[in-house]
Amino acid sequence: MPSGPNSGRVSRSSGRWRWSDATRETTDTPTAATLETERMKDRYGLEVSTSSAEARDAYVEGIDRMLSAEAGVEDCLAAAIAADPGFALPHAALARQHQLYVRPDEARASAEAAVELSHSATARERQHVEIVRLLVAGQVPQALDLIRQHVIDYPRDAFALAPACGVFGAIGFSGRIGREAELLEFLEPLATHYGDDWWFATVHAFALIETGRWDRGRQLAERALEQRPSTPHGAHTLVHALFEAGDDDEAVSFLEGWLPDSDRASVLHCHIWWHYALVLMAVSRHDDAWQAFRHNCLPGTTTSPPITVFSDSSSFMWRSELAGQPRDRAIWQQVREFYEERFPQPIVFVDAHAGLTYAVLGETEQLQACLTELQELGEAGRLPAGTTGATLGQAYGAFVDEKWSTVIDVLEPLIPQVVRIGGSRAQRDLMTNTLLAAYVRSGRTDEARAFCAQVVDRRPTRPVAGFELC
Template sequence: MKDRYGLDLSTSSAAARDAYVDGIDRMLAAEAGVEASLAEALEADPDFALAHAAMARQHQLYVRPAEAQASAEAAVRLSDAATARERQHVEIVRLLVSGKVPQGLDLIGQHVADYPRDAFALSPACGVFGAIGFSGRIGREAELLAFLEPLAIHYGDDWWFATVHAFALIEQGQWDRGRRMAERSLEQRPTSGHGVHTLIHALFEAGDDDEAVDFLDGWLPASDRSSVLHCHIWWHYALALLAVERFDAAWQAFRHNCLPGATTSPPITVFSDSSSFLWRLELAGNPRDRDTWERVREFYEENFAQPIVFVDAHLGLMYAALGETEQLQASISLLTELGEAGRLPAETTGATLARAYAAFINERWSTVVDLLEPLIGQVVRIGGSRAQRDLVTNTLLAAYVNGDRMAEARAFLEQVVDRRPTRPVAGLGVR
């Protein structure tokens, strides 16, 4: 019994093996049907430790901590009879589910040295929401690429590894090479949400907004609304429509696919994409939609009880847009306290962003510039992609424009020589 990467699996059931391999591929591709496949694997073999571990990760992704912990504990208990590789694989999942992310990342590094083709054990280290992506380290993009490149020889033309390798290249400015790899990956698995997501990032970096719209016009109608990236890929589509000034179409794409209640995507994606897009609409010159901001606030309060770095980085947008000064100041105070105590990976970056957003709403343009200019080189610490962090860049550009500092805006744009994304900022006058 082996998985798709040739690794032994401790199950005697061919049905369990087949369903597990299908579930893992769906998870690696960000496709729908993951839980159904893993449930099928566990029905065929209730003692299959790796299937329990995979289910734990799925629960964690959707912020179901009790279920994630229970599945992880079952995986640990059942792994006693498994191989050394599987026991270590399960331990990686247990650490991540328990919130011990640095220890989990350390073990991933050790694990792939011995088992480089254990793709599912490697995957939590990959991407902008992975263990390296959320490490809070300024050099984490280069770190991820350096981590992945030596492993490429072990994966050959594998469609999954191509997506994570390509994404790491794109975030380091190598978007031409990344695009070619993403396109090759999609030739092998056209339904892969991760493959599509990677390609769209390459197009974004190149400023190829029309091409992104055309591609997604063809791909999205057949995509599954229940996939993990449903909201986020539609968010990219809405951004591309915004970039080509199709504002009504952008709003409709966003409203029907990204807002709370319109998608089953993970809460971190729904909240960050919703608050980010609403803010970007305003930067592009559209009026504020207070009712929609209220909807986002209600979703936040229902889903997030503890600080999460990428969520925290967007929290100030919501409170600032709603004019909820007391909540905003309380949030800034908490993020400052936790950051200064070393309890947040990005330290006080989230607090500084919230201060800048508060200043922006109050039209204190010089304060926005003073807060954001020194932060641009450090905002990578909050996690997320360069496309997502352009929220901060575009806010700074809008402050330049509104403060009648066009020369500084253009000088800032000229500093970034390896990127060509569109900047939908009212009054900037550039694409």
């Protein structure tokens, strides 16, 4: 567990959460006299407006589980609310949890409850709740602006900082080309405030990896896992470092040791198994890759958020075909039905995968309707990544039609822009490998090798049929 300043430890024993800092352990509700001299604080040493130790401890546990991507978040937050219904912060955290799982009505209700209850809370808590309200309302740029202001005064408010972090965060989904460097620049001054904290080490590591410093990122990810071995975020970050270095065998070995004890209810369950399937593909264990994918990533096999289930499923199947494996049309139809059911409105990262399903299934009218909508919304400035999603869809359609020159002409100038869609470099290799496959299938393998040589800070394996880097 954390050993930095104001760090603490959370455990659950006999149905009760216990929280301790460096000087005390609290298991009972403090007396009024105690509260006069000592306010309740969270694991980061920040005051929280509750007089219930049980509520505070359950809230701290719930936040740690959210920051770690572990299961059991909603049980913890429900326990905190039950112990103190007037405690605003658990309602705010629950709003974010609902938002993550695409439950908009529940997210708004929890955010509204948090706002109402925060009127009597501290200034820090009120601003924290307002950040969540803005996020739930879809006002992401405004939320990011407030996060930047908030961490000046409250740099250790981890849960308020978290929505700005990662490739799916407010910066990651900003649509800006330089957003990877922007996130690292934002995080690095905050490192001194977190010491050896496992959560900050994880998000800092990921930002380093995405800007080419995967060796330093690996060190931080390993440190986080030493402190909290169960953290899916830590495991996920380490796998990214290994992927960037091209250490496929090590990634397989690590995941085969870590996955058996992982919780299927984790928010990252689908995605980490997707990584495992990809590295199995990279070492030519295609049957094992498909087995891992079928049982852990497809709709109906996982409780992970819909954005992950759809993007990982469509991405894996497309990459598998690029690697020379046969198409499973029935599974593509299953994924297309999931997409149409769960995503009535365009979402920036989903946009970049939406054309895959229609193109593969030969549903040209649906593909064209999808691309027209994305093009119009992008031109109107209503999508952070502009028209990138529409252009990618055009390339996928051309690839299925075996128009290799068209694919190359579309994707070559677009590759430097795809960072705008969000997602990690590993995820965006969907587009890179598509371009490489088009080079190979048009007899331009030397151009494929030259393209790979331009990227000097990465060594990922490229499972593309007919292509060897050297």
